[in-house]
Amino acid sequence: KYAIGIDIGGTKTAIGIISADGDVIQKSSIPTDPTVTPYVMVDRIAETVLTLVHNSGIAGQDIDGVGIGAPGPLDTRNGQITCPPNLPGWRDFPLIHELKRHLPYSIKLENDATAATLAEKWLGAAKDEQHFVFITISTGIGAGIYMHGKLITGASGNAGDVGHFVIDPAAGVCVCGQRGCWEYVASGTAIARQASELLGHSVTSKEAFELAASGHPATKELIDNVYRYIGIGCVTLINTLDPEKIVIGGGVSQVGEPLFEAVQDYVGKYALNPSGRKTPIVPAALQQDAGLIGAAALVHMSY
Ligand code: ADP
Ligand code: ZN
Numbered sequence: 001k002y003a004i005g006i007d008i009g010g011t012k013t014a015i016g017i018i019s020a021d022g023d024v025i026q027k028s029s030i031p032t033d034p035t036v037t038p039y040v041m042v043d044r045i046a047e048t049v050l051t052l053v054h055n056s057g058i059a060g061q062d063i064d065g066v067g068i069g070a071p072g073p074l075d076t077r078n079g080q081i082t083c084p085p086n087l088p089g090w091r092d093f094p095l096i097h098e099l100k101r102h103l104p105y106s107i108k109l110e111n112d113a114t115a116a117t118l119a120e121k122w123l124g125a126a127k128d129e130q131h132f133v134f135i136t137i138s139t140g141i142g143a144g145i146y147m148h149g150k151l152i153t154g155a156s157g158n159a160g161d162v163g164h165f166v167i168d169p170a171a172g173v174c175v176c177g178q179r180g181c182w183e184y185v186a187s188g189t190a191i192a193r194q195a196s197e198l199l200g201h202s203v204t205s206k207e208a209f210e211l212a213a214s215g216h217p218a219t220k221e222l223i224d225n226v227y228r229y230i231g232i233g234c235v236t237l238i239n240t241l242d243p244e245k246i247v248i249g250g251g252v253s254q255v256g257e258p259l260f261e262a263v264q265d266y267v268g269k270y271a272l273n274p275s276g277r278k279t280p281i282v283p284a285a286l287q288q289d290a291g292l293i294g295a296a297a298l299v300h301m302s303y
Helices: 039-058 093-102 112-125 184-187 188-199 205-213 217-241 253-254 257-270 290-300
Strands: 003-006 012-019 024-031 065-068 107-111 132-137 141-146 150-152 243-251 282-284
Touching: 003 039, 003 112, 003 290, 012 039, 012 188, 012 290, 024 039, 024 290, 039 093, 065 093, 065 112, 065 290, 093 107, 107 112, 107 290, 112 132, 112 141, 112 150, 112 243, 112 290, 132 217, 132 253, 141 184, 141 217, 184 188, 184 217, 188 205, 188 217, 188 253, 205 253, 217 243, 217 257, 243 257, 253 257, 257 282
Parallel strands: 003 065, 065 107, 132 243, 243 282
Antiparallel strands: 003 012, 012 024, 132 141, 141 150
């Protein structure tokens, strides 16, 4: 059996056919075009799906359904994307309803971090866990919560929006209106902004990490502070949820060992429950096609 995965991102939408073993059989990608309405995007997505299915030679009855991962916030009860900051034209768009008019399959929608969480459970770094949190540190910060063998999605599918934990109220104002949110101080965007302010010229987050690693004192202080912020958020999650493991993915996690060591160290000092102090903080296993595999997991896994 096969699933169709659709990963809607701010710049591109990836579409694929994924086997029950997690193999990407066919895939394609189209721009998420901000100059057209979401209705036109749905036409293009559906057309791409039908072409992929046709090219694959897979029979319709061998396709178990369509999974969609999309940027939040959304309303999964009504199959809608509500007000995604990167897709302004998609406000309150009835995505499932519109796609169903084109595709004869059952369709599931979850936010992209939730889908990625299920993918880590299915094939990634949390295969053996019944309780874990997945955190993605990228343009923003998001999370998915998997507890007691189930995804915790909340009433409308927006559980895990940890990027707006307030970590440092003395910091500046976040898009959500609060001061010092986790993603305002520790996302890739935040690292680039703070390092650029510090150095007086524009640098990327990757360059900031490289400068810190090469021993540049002020940047090293900045990056150590970012590791502390990531640690603070992890301790809050551990104290709240008592997970067996925290899995971290997203662009910033590519920094690797220094980040994981620093966060593990912070957690070891400050998480309160005895298991919390030892909670492993590990990198996500799925990198390539993680969004597509996450979307397919919504079909292949029960949650
Ligand atoms: P998206 O947010 O679109 O899902 P990514 O997960 O790649 O994309 O995250 C992008 C963010 O991660 C950017 O802020 C980028 O600067 C940062 N980033 C990407 N790769 C690295 C890296 N190797 N080291 C540090 N930061 C990185
Ligand atoms: Zn915020």
